[in-house]
Amino acid sequence: MSSIPNELKYSKSHEWVRVLEDGNLQVGITEHAQELLGDLVFVELPEMGQQIAVEEEIGVVESVKAASDIFSPVAGDVVAINEGLEGSPELVNQEPYEDGWLYTVKPSNNSGLDKLLSADDYKEHIESEDH
Amino acid sequence: MLIFEQSKPGREAHGQTPQLASDEVTIPQQFLREDKPRLPEVSELQAVRHYTRLSQKNFSIDTNMYPLGSCTMKYNPRGVHRLASLPEFLQHHPLAPEKISQGFLACMYELQEILADITGMQEVSLTPMAGAQGELAGVSMIKAYHEANNDHGRIEMLVPDAAHGTNPASAVKCGYVVKEVPTDKDGDVDVEALKTMLGPKTAGIMLTNPSTLGVFERRIKEIADMVHDAGGLLYYDGANLNAILGKVRPGDMGFDVMHMNLHKTFATPHGGGGPGAGPVAANHRLAKYLPTPVVGKQKDQYVWLTKQERPESIGRMSTFMGNAGILLRAHIYARMLGHEGLKRASQFATLNANYLMHRLKAAGFTIAFSERRASHEFIVTLKNEAKEYGITATDFAKRLLDFGFHAPTMYFPLLVPECLLIEPTETESKEELDRFVDVMVQILEEAKTHPEILKTAPHTMPVKRLDDVRAARELDVVFSE
Numbered sequence: 001m002s003s004i005p006n007e008l009k010y011s012k013s014h015e016w017v018r019v020l021e022d023g024n025l026q027v028g029i030t031e032h033a034q035e036l037l038g039d040l041v042f043v044e045l046p047e048m049g050q051q052i053a054v055e056e057e058i059g060v061v062e063s064v065k066a067a068s069d070i071f072s073p074v075a076g077d078v079v080a081i082n083e084g085l086e087g088s089p090e091l092v093n094q095e096p097y098e099d100g101w102l103y104t105v106k107p108s109n110n111s112g113l114d115k116l117l118s119a120d121d122y123k124e125h126i127e128s129e130d131h
Numbered sequence: 132m133l134i135f136e137q138s139k140p141g142r143e144a145h146g147q148t149p150q151l152a153s154d155e156v157t158i159p160q161q162f163l164r165e166d167k168p169r170l171p172e173v174s175e176l177q178a179v180r181h182y183t184r185l186s187q188k189n190f191s192i193d194t195n196m197y198p199l200g201s202c203t204m205k206y207n208p209r210g211v212h213r214l215a216s217l218p219e220f221l222q223h224h225p226l227a228p229e230k231i232s233q234g235f236l237a238c239m240y241e242l243q244e245i246l247a248d249i250t251g252m253q254e255v256s257l258t259p260m261a262g263a264q265g266e267l268a269g270v271s272m273i274k275a276y277h278e279a280n281n282d283h284g285r286i287e288m289l290v291p292d293a294a295h296g297t298n299p300a301s302a303v304k305c306g307y308v309v310k311e312v313p314t315d316k317d318g319d320v321d322v323e324a325l326k327t328m329l330g331p332k333t334a335g336i337m338l339t340n341p342s343t344l345g346v347f348e349r350r351i352k353e354i355a356d357m358v359h360d361a362g363g364l365l366y367y368d369g370a371n372l373n374a375i376l377g378k379v380r381p382g383d384m385g386f387d388v389m390h391m392n393l394h395k396t397f398a399t400p401h402g403g404g405g406p407g408a409g410p411v412a413a414n415h416r417l418a419k420y421l422p423t424p425v426v427g428k429q430k431d432q433y434v435w436l437t438k439q440e441r442p443e444s445i446g447r448m449s450t451f452m453g454n455a456g457i458l459l460r461a462h463i464y465a466r467m468l469g470h471e472g473l474k475r476a477s478q479f480a481t482l483n484a485n486y487l488m489h490r491l492k493a494a495g496f497t498i499a500f501s502e503r504r505a506s507h508e509f510i511v512t513l514k515n516e517a518k519e520y521g522i523t524a525t526d527f528a529k530r531l532l533d534f535g536f537h538a539p540t541m542y543f544p545l546l547v548p549e550c551l552l553i554e555p556t557e558t559e560s561k562e563e564l565d566r567f568v569d570v571m572v573q574i575l576e577e578a579k580t581h582p583e584i585l586k587t588a589p590h591t592m593p594v595k596r597l598d599d600v601r602a603a604r605e606l607d608v609v610f611s612e
Contacts, residue, residue, distance in 0.1 A: 064603055066542060066545050089604070090604075
């Protein structure tokens with residue numbers, strides 16, 4: 001079973017969200033997601049300042065097997081993107097919850113954070129998808 | 132080594148070529164070139180060896196079974212090639228006037244008729260140069276239709292999640308917003324979900340039937356009615372036409388426009404990227420928008436119909452007529468087989484696929500949608516093997532090369548994890564199908580006992596296991612320094 005940190009929130013489309021100290025929301029894809037995709041060769045991120053809505057397609061992760069859209073689990077303005085991924089997309093494979101983060105948003109009033117899954121619920125979700 | 136690197140100034144081989152009367156050049160002197168073309172200067176033997184060695188590095192249908200799902204790698208009969216190589220065809224110039232092109236135009240006209248008949252469509256244009264261009268033509272025609280009706284609010288193209296990637300790409304290219312239609316657990320389009328997606332914004336839906344999941348879309352007529360009632364049109368992706376020739380027609384299913392991949396279904400050569408041919412066919416709603424030129428018949432004369440005669444056409448997709456030599460081969464293939472022969476080809480394509488599927492299932496492989504009848508292809512999922520033995524679909528595919536089988540399509544469709552999409556086509560013998568099963572069983576055994584053999588395969592090919600991750604990350608497309 002892949003790692004699912006308790007302190008994070010999750011979407012059914014396999015993104016995670018971390019509430020940072022300043023209240024901003026950091027987004028990445030889960031370890032389970034990167035396992036399904038295999039070795040990443042390219043990551044396309046949203047642009048700085050871009051306003052994004054919940055479940056909007058805001059980027060792409062591409063592996064040798066497949067390209068998969070990133071659906072934003074939360075709404076807000078993009079205030080940071082992980083520029084290191086341009087040269088080293090493998091960070092998402094190696095450390096999906098740390099150096100492999102994708103982008104950070106300053107949440108809008110209705111950020112959608114409260115609708116996301118807990119670690120336990122997400123675990124249940126991927127088990128049900130597996131059958 | 133490139134053949135250009137073997138070149139030595141002044142080396143030539145024409146002394147070994149017999150001079151035939153028919154080689155006499157009829158081109159006026161002033162049009163002949165004075166300088167030699169910049170071709171490699173090598174002996175005949177050097178040229179023969181170079182190309183023979185190159186061909187030996189290839190995996191091709193001439194040497195190996197090529198069960199590449201969704202690509203219909205069937206054998207291209209040599210007789211077709213021979214007829215298409217008649218000097219009267221080879222030496223015919225595309226700009227030759229109609230009155231001395233009647234033979235060629237007759238072939239193209241007949242091909243249009245044959246394709247319209249076998250697809251149940253009203254009219255065909257042969258010009259698109261490949262399937263993807265046929266799609267672009269078809270979606271452009273849907274757009275032209277809505278625009279002609281001043282129906283400018285139709286901005287959404289519906290595409291099932293099982294579709295070929297070219298479908299959403301063609302729709303986006305034409306300015307549409309793509310909406311993904313989910314698949315239900317039996318492999319059909321999720322009709323309930325589709326209902327909620329249809330509306331005044333719907334321009335159309337792009338469907339492949341049988342789908343890329345290797346099963347026939349059972350509720351197609353209901354889907355067609357729903358889409359038409361919502362004011363949308365139906366696009367048929369002809370990628371899997373090899374399963375249904377003479378059995379069921381896209382026009383009768385309710386589709387308005389479609390493309391065909393002649394290099395799949397009509398046995399014209401698959402090249403490394405071409406030349407292909409992707410004729411587009413349309414029913415009464417869309418026929419007038421077909422790309423030009425189309426071959427018409429006026430009294431006893433065949434003529435080119437251009438934008439002048441067909442003012443509502445979306446215009447040209449290619450110079451001249453598309454890939455004329457490929458179209459000619461498709462025409463000859465269709466004429467050689469006839470309607471009954473084409474039907475038999477599809478029957479054997481589906482029989483071979485179902486035979487393979489059942490044998491592999493009996494041998495312990497997991498088949499996706501195994502309760503459904505396969506079309507001309509089916510899916511093996513190695514999800515369990517990946518979990519139990521750490522062996523992936525890639526490892527299986529690479530190991531197949533060692534046994535003389537081209538790898539099946541892998542990791543497509545994306546809906547099925549660790550999948551191999553297997554399409555034997557009608558041209559393989561039962562013995563070869565049985566050998567494929569034996570080899571699959573042997574590889575499965577190796578996966579259990581000696582997984583490292585799979586992980587490092589292929590072992591017998593000129594190129595061993597490639598580091599495809601590194602190749603993609605550090606892309607280098609330059610052949611030499």
